[in-house]
Amino acid sequence: MTQLVNRQWRLKQRPVGLIAQGDFDLVSAPVPELADGEFLIRNVYLSLDPAMRGWLIDRPSYVPPVQIGEVMRGLAVGIVEESRNAKFTKGSAVQGLLGWQEYVVANGQGVTLLPASPLPLTANLGLFGLAGMTSYFGLLDIGQPKEGETLLVSGAAGSVGSLVGQIGKIKGLRVVGIAGSAEKCEWLVKELGFDAAVNYKDGNLRAQLKEACPNGVDVYFENVGGEILDTALSVMNNFGRVVVCGLISQYNATENVPGPYNFAMVISKRLKIQGFVAPDFGGRVKEMIGDFANWYGSGRLKYRVDIEQGLEAAPQAINKLFSGDNSGKLIVQISLAP
Amino acid sequence: MTQLVNRQWRLKQRPVGLIAQGDFDLVSAPVPELADGEFLIRNVYLSLDPAMRGWLIDRPSYVPPVQIGEVMRGLAVGIVEESRNAKFTKGSAVQGLLGWQEYVVANGQGVTLLPASPLPLTANLGLFGLAGMTSYFGLLDIGQPKEGETLLVSGAAGSVGSLVGQIGKIKGLRVVGIAGSAEKCEWLVKELGFDAAVNYKDGNLRAQLKEACPNGVDVYFENVGGEILDTALSVMNNFGRVVVCGLISQYNATENVPGPYNFAMVISKRLKIQGFVAPDFGGRVKEMIGDFANWYGSGRLKYRVDIEQGLEAAPQAINKLFSGDNSGKLIVQISLAP
Numbered sequence: 001m002t003q004l005v006n007r008q009w010r011l012k013q014r015p016v017g018l019i020a021q022g023d024f025d026l027v028s029a030p031v032p033e034l035a036d037g038e039f040l041i042r043n044v045y046l047s048l049d050p051a052m053r054g055w056l057i058d059r060p061s062y063v064p065p066v067q068i069g070e071v072m073r074g075l076a077v078g079i080v081e082e083s084r085n086a087k088f089t090k091g092s093a094v095q096g097l098l099g100w101q102e103y104v105v106a107n108g109q110g111v112t113l114l115p116a117s118p119l120p121l122t123a124n125l126g127l128f129g130l131a132g133m134t135s136y137f138g139l140l141d142i143g144q145p146k147e148g149e150t151l152l153v154s155g156a157a158g159s160v161g162s163l164v165g166q167i168g169k170i171k172g173l174r175v176v177g178i179a180g181s182a183e184k185c186e187w188l189v190k191e192l193g194f195d196a197a198v199n200y201k202d203g204n205l206r207a208q209l210k211e212a213c214p215n216g217v218d219v220y221f222e223n224v225g226g227e228i229l230d231t232a233l234s235v236m237n238n239f240g241r242v243v244v245c246g247l248i249s250q251y252n253a254t255e256n257v258p259g260p261y262n263f264a265m266v267i268s269k270r271l272k273i274q275g276f277v278a279p280d281f282g283g284r285v286k287e288m289i290g291d292f293a294n295w296y297g298s299g300r301l302k303y304r305v306d307i308e309q310g311l312e313a314a315p316q317a318i319n320k321l322f323s324g325d326n327s328g329k330l331i332v333q334i335s336l337a338p
Numbered sequence: 339m340t341q342l343v344n345r346q347w348r349l350k351q352r353p354v355g356l357i358a359q360g361d362f363d364l365v366s367a368p369v370p371e372l373a374d375g376e377f378l379i380r381n382v383y384l385s386l387d388p389a390m391r392g393w394l395i396d397r398p399s400y401v402p403p404v405q406i407g408e409v410m411r412g413l414a415v416g417i418v419e420e421s422r423n424a425k426f427t428k429g430s431a432v433q434g435l436l437g438w439q440e441y442v443v444a445n446g447q448g449v450t451l452l453p454a455s456p457l458p459l460t461a462n463l464g465l466f467g468l469a470g471m472t473s474y475f476g477l478l479d480i481g482q483p484k485e486g487e488t489l490l491v492s493g494a495a496g497s498v499g500s501l502v503g504q505i506g507k508i509k510g511l512r513v514v515g516i517a518g519s520a521e522k523c524e525w526l527v528k529e530l531g532f533d534a535a536v537n538y539k540d541g542n543l544r545a546q547l548k549e550a551c552p553n554g555v556d557v558y559f560e561n562v563g564g565e566i567l568d569t570a571l572s573v574m575n576n577f578g579r580v581v582v583c584g585l586i587s588q589y590n591a592t593e594n595v596p597g598p599y600n601f602a603m604v605i606s607k608r609l610k611i612q613g614f615v616a617p618d619f620g621g622r623v624k625e626m627i628g629d630f631a632n633w634y635g636s637g638r639l640k641y642r643v644d645i646e647q648g649l650e651a652a653p654q655a656i657n658k659l660f661s662g663d664n665s666g667k668l669i670v671q672i673s674l675a676p
Contacts, residue, residue, distance in 0.1 A: 054606070061606040062576070225601075238400070244604045259597025263563075266582045266613035268392070268399040273611040275604035 004031040004040075007311055008071045008101035015056055017252045018322060021315045023056075024072060024100075031103050039083035041094055041104045041111070046311075046332040047075040047125040048318045050223075051277075053251040062277050072100035072314070077114065077124050079338055088113065093338070095124050100314050102334055119296070121337055122305050126159050126329035127292055128285075133278035134245055135163035136288040140171075142276050143219040143243045147172035150213050152232060155223030156197060157184035158321075159329035160245060164221045165194050166301050173219070176212045178205070178228060180324040187327075192302055205231045216240075225249045226257070233262040236269055244275040252322055304328030342369040342378075345649055346409045346439035353394055355590045356660060359653045361394075362410060362438075369441050377421035379432055379442045379449070384649075384670040385413040385463040386656045388561075389615075391589040400615050410438035410652075415452065415462050417676055426451065431676070433462050438652050440672055457634070459675055460643050464497050464667035465630055466623075471616035472583055473501035474626040478509075480614050481557040481581045485510035488551050490570060493561030494535060495522035496659075497667035498583060502559045503532050504639050511557070514550045516543070516566060518662040525665075530640055543569045554578075563587045564595070571600040574607055582613040590660055642666030 009024040034040060055073055058065050066073050076098040083090050085108060096111040098104045114124055126132060138160075145151055151168040155161040156177025165188065168175040177188045177197040185197035196212040198205065209217075209231065216237035222229055225247030236242070250257040266273060281288075295301040306326045308317040311334045320326040347362040372378060393411055396403050404411050414436035421428050423446055434449040436442045452462055464470060476498075483489055489506040493499040494515025503526065506513040515526045515535040523535035534550035536543065547555075547569065554575035560567055563585030574580070588595040604611060619626075633639040644666045646655040651670055658664040 062608075247602050247605065250602065256599045257602075258599055259601030261594045261596055263597030264585050264588065264595075266611060267585065267615065268613070270400075270613050270615060270618065272613075273604060274609070275606070276608050277605065280608065 004103060005029070006031045006101055006103040008099070009311070009314055010071055011056065011066050011068050013068065014058060015053075015252075017254050018319050019053065019056070019252075019315055024315050026312065032105055034082060034084045034105060037085050038105055038107050039085045039088045040081045041078040041098060041106055042081045043076045043078040043098050043102055043104065043334045044337050045077050045122050045125055045307075046098075046100060046314060046334055047129060048314070048321060048330040048332060049075070049130060050246050050248045050251060050321050051130075052318065053322070062279070073097055074100050074314075075125060075130060076334070077121050078104070091338075093121060093124075095129070100311065102311060122307070122329070122331055123303070125331055126305060127163070127296065127301070127303050128289060130278050131159040131163060131329055132288060132292060133281055133285065134160045135167060136291070137278065137281040137284070138243050138245050138276055139164050139167050139219070139221060141281070142274050143221060143241050145171055145173050145219045148174075149218035150174045150176065150215055150237075151219045151221065152176050152178070152209070152213060152217040152235075153221045153223070154178040154228050154232065155246070155248060156188055156194070157181075157327065158223060161221070161223055162188070162192060162328070163301070163303070166192055166295075168219075169193050169195075170295060170300055174213075174215070176209070176217075178209075178224075178232075184327070200228060206234060209235045219243065221245060223248055230260045230262045233260055233265050233269075233271070236265065236271060238269050240269060240271050242271055242273040244273060248322060306330050308332045310334070342441060343367070344369045344439055344441040346437070347649070347652055348409055349394065349404050349406050351406065352396060353391075353590075355592050356657050357391065357394070357590075357653055362653050364650065370443055372420060372422045372443060375423050376443055376445050377423045377426045378419045379416040379436060379444055380419045381414045381416040381436050381440055381442065381672045382675055383415050383460050383463055383645075384436075384438060384652060384672055385467060386652065386659060386668040386670060387413070387468055388584050388586045388589060388659050389468075390656065391660070400617070411435055412438050412652075413463060413468060414672070415459050416442070429676075431459060431462075433467070438649065440649060460645070460667070460669055461641070463669055464643060465501070465634065465639070465641050466627055468616050469497040469501060469667055470626060470630060471619055471623065472498045473505060474629070475616065475619040475622070476581050476583050476614055477502050477505050477557070477559060479619070480612050481559060481579050483509055483511050483557045486512075487556035488512040488514065488553055488575075489557045489559065490514050490516070490547070490551060490555040490573075491559045491561070492516040492566050492570065493584070493586060494526055494532070495519075495665065496561060499559070499561055500526070500530060500666070501639070501641070504530055504633075506557075507531050507533075508633060508638055512551075512553070514547070514555075516547075516562075516570075522665070538566060544572060547573045557581065559583060561586055568598045568600045571598055571603050571607075571609070574603065574609060576607050578607060578609050580609060580611040582611060586660060644668050646670045648672070 093114040157179040188194040188197040198208040223246040226249040431452040495517040526532040526535040536546040564587040
């Protein structure tokens with residue numbers, strides 16, 4: 001058999017501001033022979049997530065930063081092409097932090113076998129992946145919403161925000177989304193069943209939110225930060241909960257970013273502001289899959305993906321997350337799906 | 339009987355920055371006759387608290403702002419001098435938002451009869467008053483400390499901070515205080531039993547905190563805000579709790595104050611930042627009094643007061659809270675104690 005060549009994006013230098021293609025090197029290397037217990041994964045779909053920007057910064061966080069010269073870290077699903085491992089047999093679909101590359105030789109550590117599913121393989125990166133966990137546990141565990149309350153979601157048309165809002169509707173909340181285009185707002189209300197959606201680019205966000213949330217906001221699910229967070233704080237009810245999932249507006253900042261100017265409202269309104277990361281809930285994925293499969297199967301949960309083609313596209317495509325140009329879960333297709 | 343004259347501080351204009359004496363008018367007015375059900379209170383001790391600065395700002399909050407022309411709101415203890423009310427008999431000690439004035443005619447609404455106590459009357463403004471409630475419920479209910487954890491307190495030599503730290507020690511925590519002078523730090527460690535205290539005026543607060551908190555900080559009790567909050571966030575442990583009691587560094591700000599620059603740590607460290615105000619726990623004061631009486635009686639809880647003399651002193655004295663010049667609970671004595 002001809003020796004396989006693996007192409008990989010390796011970190012060349014730490015990005016300043018938005019990620020540039022020149023921050024990575026596209027490197028080709030032969031795929032090594034399999035040792036006993038190892039197997040070869042062909043990556044099919046690569047997940048692009050806002051958190052990845054943080055993984056490129058050299059600072060302590062919940063995961064170590066990607067080092068210069070390392071393959072860029074990233075969640076992906078793939079197919080086992082060859083195997084010398086009895087558990088991961090040829091043809092199995094698998095998932096893990098497989099990285100920005102075409103092939104991976106693994107021994108099973110950090111790799112999960114995907115069960116057979118009527119859903120497309122991409123669902124594992126969204127609905128059943130990080131976005132799903134983030135939405136489900138963030139809203140329900142951290143946000144503690146009660147039926148009849150008002151839920152506000154920023155980044156509402158994103159992969160996380162769109163799930164958060166739909167889960168909110170299933171749980172009996174009034175759901176209002178903040179998004180960045182009329183098309184996204186229409187999709188949220190007409191397709192996903194949000195009660196209202198406001199376009200922050202239309203200006204006067206506070207007046208728009210006051211109108212869309214006549215009873216104020218009890219749970220705010222935050223993906224964005226900056227001015228949107230400040231405005232949301234100003235419409236929170238007493239004893240409101242702010243679930244801090246992401247602060248995408250500041251991930252590419254090159255200077256220190258101040259926290260919310262309305263921070264003192266945490267006292268006057270007795271707010272609870274709480275951050276979380278999805279991997280902390282890794283032990284409880286089964287709860288989520290049970291609910292999601294039910295809700296998706298009965299048409300109560302909808303989901304869309306935005307697929308870019310080819311490993312080459314990754315460093316450019318990730319910036320769509322920060323410009324808001326993606327519509328749905330952003331994925332790069334690296335090779336043909338089975 | 340000669341008609342009594344009541345002197346009152348009435349709000350003349352909203353302060354800009356620090357409170358100036360000229361922001362209030364000292365007004366004299368005769369004390370009205372008592373109607374049936376009413377009684378006359380002679381104020382003895384007036385409590386000065388940081389939150390009062392917020393009551394002077396014209397904005398929605400947990401209590402309405404003091405209006406121009408109104409007597410300045412303030413917690414006080416007093417003695418019933420005359421009574422046409424069967425419950426509040428002559429000679430009773432009472433407490434309530436009696437205001438910056440010498441006399442009050444009340445009908446019982448908002449006025450609490452104080453039980454006989456071996457403690458001085460001032461204890462009701464501190465230990466058993468707002469400072470006590472703030473410390474007790476803020477630390478135990480909002481902070482949820484667990485034995486063996488590290489508690490960091492800012493404004494540690496203040497009326498609230500000094501109680502928070504002592505309650506922390508009673509609950510088996512490592513307790514570290516932040517204060518603004520060597521004298522205060524010495525008092526915290528030698529008199530109150532704090533494990534360590536750092537003087538933020540010595541500079542390099544982060545290095546001082548790293549040394550004083552070798553295992554990081556699990557609960558941070560915040561009275562100050564600004565740079566001290568930012569530095570504290572940088573030494574928090576994962577899943578730490580930030581109890582936001584006060585942000586005294588910004589109460590006199592004349593421009594918008596940014597929130598913490600380290601706000602993004604709420605995600606990477608999965609922090610919970612929660613605000614509260616003591617009156618929310620008004621229904622549970624008995625729990626606190628039981629514990630405090632025990633702890634004070636057995637010498638485990640110490641307390642000091644800083645008493646200024648005369649109603650005239652109030653508008654100037656309150657600024658000691660913001661300069662950090664008070665040592666202990668700040669009180670104005672208006673008339674002779676019984």
